[in-house]
Amino acid sequence: MRVLVVDHPLVAHKLTVLRDKDTPSPVFRLLTEELVTLLAYEATRNVRVEPVNIETPVTSTIGTGLVKPTPLVVPILRAGLGMLEGMTRLVPTAEVGFLGMARNEETLEAITYAERLPDDLTGRQVFVLDPMLATGGTLREAIKFLFNRGAAEIVCICLLGAPEGLSVLEEELADANVTIVLASIDERLDEKAYIVPGLGDAGDRLYGVVH
Numbered sequence: 735m736r737v738l739v740v741d742h743p744l745v746a747h748k749l750t751v752l753r754d755k756d757t758p759s760p761v762f763r764l765l766t767e768e769l770v771t772l773l774a775y776e777a778t779r780n781v782r783v784e785p786v787n788i789e790t791p792v793t794s795t796i797g798t799g800l801v802k803p804t805p806l807v808v809p810i811l812r813a814g815l816g817m818l819e820g821m822t823r824l825v826p827t828a829e830v831g832f833l834g835m836a837r838n839e840e841t842l843e844a845i846t847y848a849e850r851l852p853d854d855l856t857g858r859q860v861f862v863l864d865p866m867l868a869t870g871g872t873l874r875e876a877i878k879f880l881f882n883r884g885a886a887e888i889v890c891i892c893l894l895g896a897p898e899g900l901s902v903l904e905e906e907l908a909d910a911n912v913t914i915v916l917a918s919i920d921e922r923l924d925e926k927a928y929i930v931p932g933l934g935d936a937g938d939r940l941y942g943v944v945h
């Protein structure tokens with residue numbers, strides 16, 4: 735498993751506005767999309783491509799095309815849905831599948847409540863979108879699910895990660911073909927397993943409080 739923190743002043747600036755508790759939901763949504771596009775630029779560095787023959791108005795040449803089937807993008811509902819536009823802006827031909835997962839806030843166990851994915855992911859490159867990697871329980875389950883379907887490579891794009899959750903994934907997925915791309919690794923988790931300094935509950939800030 736590899737971990738890549740995208741070190742760029744625009745990422746840091748947008749993340750700072752996102753963290754601010756007074757940033758309203760419409761701005762939060764817009765910034766999330768913008769940030770994901772910046773992170774996706776790095777996260778897709780090893781997207782699978784192949785040479786293609788094309789005709790320019792002047793001559794024949796060899797260019798670069800995405801290998802088919804194109805990458806599968808999997809936002810983890812709810813909060814990951816806020817990242818989808820930012821990702822597909824960069825890779826418009828990507829296929830999209832969905833995983834609905836929620837963390838039980840008492841036991842911290844990740845529950846999968848919805849799934850809409852191709853049955854067979856054999857050999858596929860998959861990009862998972864979830865803004866928050868806290869205890870790592872949600873991503874661990876999502877990654878396990880996708881490998882069980884046959885995925886060959888998984889790249890997770892997150893906004894924030896906690897050292898605790900990253901350690902769990904690094905231990906369990908040491909030899910797996912997994913890359914985690916983040917805007918920041920924050921300090922720690924608090925007693926409710928929220929990321930500190932964090933940005934609060936990403937799903938609630940994008941879409942409102944569910945309870």
Ligand SMILES: O=P(O)(O)OC[C@H]1O[C@H](OP(=O)(O)OP(=O)(O)O)[C@H](O)[C@@H]1O
Binds near residue numbers: 810811842927
């Ligand atoms: O690393 P973990 O400790 O598992 O926590 C991270 C998960 O928590 C949040 O989702 P949440 O359960 O709040 O669902 P939501 O997106 O519907 O708000 C977040 O979007 C991750 O999926």
Ligand SMILES: O=c1cc[nH]c(=O)[nH]1
Binds near residue numbers: 929933934935937
């Ligand atoms: O800080 C956190 C932790 C889990 N889920 C969130 O949305 N935020």
Ligand SMILES: [Mg+2]
Binds near residue numbers: 813938
């Ligand atoms: Mg939530």
